[in-house]
Amino acid sequence: MPTLHSSGELPLKSEHDMVLGRQMVRRLAQEQGFSLVDQTKIVTAASELARNALIYGGGGMLKWEVLLDGLKRGVRLTFQDQGPGIANIELALTDGWTSGHGLGLGLSGARRLVNDFELDSVVGQGTRVTVTRWK
Amino acid sequence: MDRIPILRMGEFLLVTIQVDMHDQLALRLQDDLTQAIDKKGAKGVLIDISALEMVDSFIGRMIADISGMARILDAKTVLVGMQPAVAITLVELGLSLPGVATALNVERGMQLLRQTLDEAHADSALER
Numbered sequence: 001m002p003t004l005h006s007s008g009e010l011p012l013k014s015e016h017d018m019v020l021g022r023q024m025v026r027r028l029a030q031e032q033g034f035s036l037v038d039q040t041k042i043v044t045a046a047s048e049l050a051r052n053a054l055i056y057g058g059g060g061m062l063k064w065e066v067l068l069d070g071l072k073r074g075v076r077l078t079f080q081d082q083g084p085g086i087a088n089i090e091l092a093l094t095d096g097w098t099s100g101h102g103l104g105l106g107l108s109g110a111r112r113l114v115n116d117f118e119l120d121s122v123v124g125q126g127t128r129v130t131v132t133r134w135k
Numbered sequence: 136m137d138r139i140p141i142l143r144m145g146e147f148l149l150v151t152i153q154v155d156m157h158d159q160l161a162l163r164l165q166d167d168l169t170q171a172i173d174k175k176g177a178k179g180v181l182i183d184i185s186a187l188e189m190v191d192s193f194i195g196r197m198i199a200d201i202s203g204m205a206r207i208l209d210a211k212t213v214l215v216g217m218q219p220a221v222a223i224t225l226v227e228l229g230l231s232l233p234g235v236a237t238a239l240n241v242e243r244g245m246q247l248l249r250q251t252l253d254e255a256h257a258d259s260a261l262e263r
Contacts, residue, residue, distance in 0.1 A: 112228065
């Protein structure tokens with residue numbers, strides 16, 4: 001079982017928060033000694049998910065956790081919003097499908113960029129996406 | 136208001152993105168650049184992203200859109216300087232930027248633009 005090393009939260013209420021969130025995730029990944037490619041992957045995934053929380057969820061929170069599992073270190077990010085939720089999760093995870101004006105790569109693309117991906121959504125209550133990338 | 140500067144170099148425009156862009160800034164660049172192509176009659180656009188540490192689907196789409204808009208305005212876009220880690224991530228994300236010309240750095244991008252222009256000139260000379 002991984003143990004928690006440290007954690008924190010950041011609001012996602014504006015585009016400026018998205019930029020701050022990306023910078024924070026970059027710093028976390030650097031501190032864990034992630035390779036440049038792994039840093040870029042988790043930062044990019046975070047950017048996609050933060051934008052989803054902001055645009056589709058009407059804003060939310062980003063919770064970050066640094067995990068230790070033996071010699072492995074990981075960064076886990078949870079994006080939580082109180083938006084309309086996702087009615088059809090399978091569809092939302094399909095490449096190219098979008099309910100808005102994007103490319104439909106946010107969720108499906110972010111899933112490919114991380115090691116663990118969990119999506120919970122309740123229509124009318126909100127969406128929570130948790131992703132973890134291990135070093 | 137924040138803006139990304141657009142420099143004119145002869146027939147070409149050069150844009151160097153050096154900040155972590157928020158979405159509105161990326162959209163403003165798209166507007167500014169298409170207007171600059173029109174006003175200055177630019178034949179080519181170089182977008183230097185060597186300082187960008189991340190390109191997500193939004194920025195990727197902005198780049199692809201700029202390239203398409205420029206083409207319609209009779210200008211060629213070359214994207215230069217993408218970091219290898221960004222290229223790896225972008226393709227894994229699902230964006231391979233089809234239709235966007237790329238070059239390793241500004242110098243090679245400039246060569247590519249000149250070459251394309253020369254070919255276009257040669258073609259139009261033949262037609263006459």
